[in-house]
Amino acid sequence: MTDTLEAAPQAKRRKRFNLTRWARGGGLHAVLFAVPVVLVYAYFSWGPVIQGLVLSFQKTNLIQPAEWVGWSNFTYVLADPGLVQASLNTAYFALLALVFGFPIPIVLAVLINELRKYDSLYNALAYLPAIVPPVAAILLWKFFYDPNATGMFNTALGWIGLGPFPWLNAENSAMPSIVLYATWAGAGSTAIIYIAALSTVRTELYEAAEIDGAGIWRRIWHITLPQLRNVIFVMMLLQLIGTFQIFTEPFLFTGGGPNNATQTILLKIYNYAFVNGDFGAATALSVLLAAFLGLLSVAYYFVTKRWSTS
Amino acid sequence: MMKLSRRHVLAAGSSGAVLAATGACSNPGANGEAEELDPSADVTISVGDQPTEDKPEELAAFNERVAEFEAANGNITLEPSAEVWEAQTFQAKLAGGTLPTVMGVSLTYSYELIENGQLPDMTPYLDELDLTKDLNPLALDNVKDDDGNVYTIPTGLFSVGIAYNRNVFEQAGLDPDTPPATWDDVRAFAQQIKANVPGVTPYAQMTTNNTGGWMLTTMTYANGGRIQDEAGTESVMGEETIAALQLLHDMRWTDDTMGREFLFDQEGVRQAFAGGTIGMVLQAPDAYDTLVRDYGFDPAHFGIGQLPQGGSGANGTLTGGTLKLFDAKATPNQLLAAAKWIKYYDFDKYYDETVALDDAETNAAAGNPVGLPGLPPVSQEIYDRYLGWIEPHINVPLEQFASYTSSTLPLIAEPPAGTQQTYAALDPVVQQILTDEHADIAQAVADATEVLNGIIAQAAR
């Protein structure tokens, strides 16, 4: 890339001045691109993280001046017997969502992908739950989960001789009920992404496998799933990140009950801060969570480094 | 409004002006504005609790009163806001400073808000309006600091009783005029309802959004116990709380008289009650208002008795109510205007027969309950006079409240330290008893005591 080569076509263009800077490797332009990035991150990401660290050592209600209180927020949060349970609940939700919620969209996608007629109808139907505003859906489902024999689901299951189930009203079925809802709400939109990814699977591979005598199941197992690996990897990452943020569902379905069975870490942080007005305890728990997630992400990195070939 | 001011000047002589002067001195201002109090300066305040548009009649009535108030007080502009108190977001909004200049919140917060400096000292303004002396002294105790300064105006006071469906009682063969007087009665009545009225939850218990702890506290009081000591320095739950939980456990697991829904909060339980599927539930008489007006419950089926008692007899019941939260960051002129508005909106009817009659007529015409029993926010004497004025308009079937209104139970205040947190920490205990047959009650109470002591220590730092 020499200037002489460019010179001829360049003369007519207005961008000559910028080009020199560009050739020098960034300079002012890089700064201009960095400004919105740095501003947004400084205000809404780095700043709050640092402020969170500070707040976790303070007592403040935002009306009276803040006081330094040392480690007492941390000891208070760690002494709360509900913390262990909230952590276990969050992990339990992650596990249930992974075991039950995760495969369903894949199955759905593979099935729909095989349809040769009306597949857009199936697509649209599958996507419907994602269109419903989640909060509206939760209000509906809360009603469907009526634990009385006259409740929606209990009536329907009663027709085939099952139930009545307590759904949200028992410690051991509350979290599965929430996962069931979350699966319903998320399956369709995730499936659509898998369907699109499936269309990129090279069909020669299927033909080759078929010639080698591989049956339908073997083809799915040995060709379809490996070809989807990268998408599955991304979706799983997104789901894991989402799991730690689970809030809306327990907040609206159960408020964390019964007996803290659906209490999650985020719900706890929320309660500390916005119900109890104890911002110190809330940020202290946030800092602990951040430390934990830091460790987790290091572990995740090493595990997936080997698995993901990209 | 003019007329009322005169009445007060006559009643209180010139003390108002004097107190206003001292008030201005004794109010260094939590936030340090040195602005002089000037009752006639132009001022704009926002006022909460405006009804939403799905209740057009109430909204119209509210707006009319706003217009009347503005007409009577030329210098004050009101900005109505539909903001209402909600436990789930209240602290965030309070911290964010987005609440109106004045709105109603649960009386539960009074100690905490005063302690944290989140309420302004209202003494000078209340004195200026000469409102303090007529307020119900019992309620006033809840909103004072150690020096006797008053921080808010308590309104809408109540004590907890037991609401029941008279129709269900009749179907069960129970006397609808005789509510359960003891917890043993409650248990027996529930069994009788279960045997005779299918499809009804004989006794329902609230458990979520802090109502579980709230009602467990009430039941503990009924058994003669306490949740915290009087000063709020430690949790003192004991056998009374255990007995209350044991009763719930037995009714749930031995008798099966508590239905299947164990995640009720206030709105949920009232909706179910209005749907006729609940026999008995702990409620204050203000439930009547919501049940009848919002949920279309048949007034003839509503009954309420005094809180059933346990142990040795008349132990008492829990009181609560609403307090008017004034913005701690408002200017003195705004605070005075806000106090005037509250006086106009909530208190004038107690002092002025015409206002009382107007108010009663409007409410009766709109189908709202008039003459609903409750603890008066003003002194008994003034309240009786008021009841005399509005008697012809009373549309609430008072005889169905007889057991409640004739109650002489001691009235006990809420636990003082970290009240809402205390309730929140007790929610899971009640939920556990109702959803886990083999829960160890004594252990659950012991664990909860530890949590409560942690909350108290954290609040006291």
Added chain:
Amino acid sequence: MTELKERGVVSLADRRRPSVRAWFGIAQTVLLIVLIVSGLGPLLWAAKASVSPSNDIVSDPMGIWFSPNDWGNLALAWNGARIGQSLGNTVVLAVGSTLSTLIVSVAAAFLLSVLRPKWGPWLSGAILATLFLPGVVSFVPLYLTILDMPLLHVSLQDTFWAVWLPAGASAFNVVVLKRFFDSIPREYMEAATIDGAGPLRVLTMVVLPLSRPILGVIVLLSIVGSWKEFLWPMLVLSNPDLQPVSVMLPRLATGNSPLAVQMAAVFLSIIIPVVLFAIFQKQFLRGVGTAGGVKG
């Protein structure tokens, strides 16, 4: 009816085999029933509940026969929950958040992948460091930041900016975009540079057009995320005129509104997006399709 579609796992030869055919037919039918029940069922039920009296909803939720005699519920819900306005707010929030995410993430990724200034690694590290910190962790201080922006001392509370701007700080999107930008052959950009294009032109004429699929993914994820957002708007938008439908509905549910009015509000907030979806279904699903076409 797209017969042009290529074969999938099941080949034409497979399809001719009777056993495969039978199983396929069964799977297809079961799938259809499941999808209808789960996709349309709640919608139809909400439709019914919205015009029924409250007590009927409670006492006989599965009743097929009902008398739609409470049409007033819908009007009360429309006005009380301001469904029209709040759905509009939801759209405004989603569009704004998506734009903010796109602008910031594209700028950051372009900076780090193409411009590569000397201090790039520092910025990159600082952004990456926030990758695994979910928004939760800085939730409270972020709220405090909104209430009083440091240095500027303005409050974003009760403005759409309070939702739009924080949405921009998405490290995940930066990483995804940067990886994609890295994969674009440098020759294209160099060629454009030789033609005299400045960085902005390289970005808009070369990088962005080539990145359309990944941008589609980011737009989609951002819209879906914003559509679901509940906690954050609930906190920063306390003015009912600005609240999205997700905040408005629970407010109605915790207020003293009769169940039938709540259900009417739920129905309205479902049916409007569903109708819009039905109209724009083709474009939307195709968009999602291209979006998902990118592998990771």
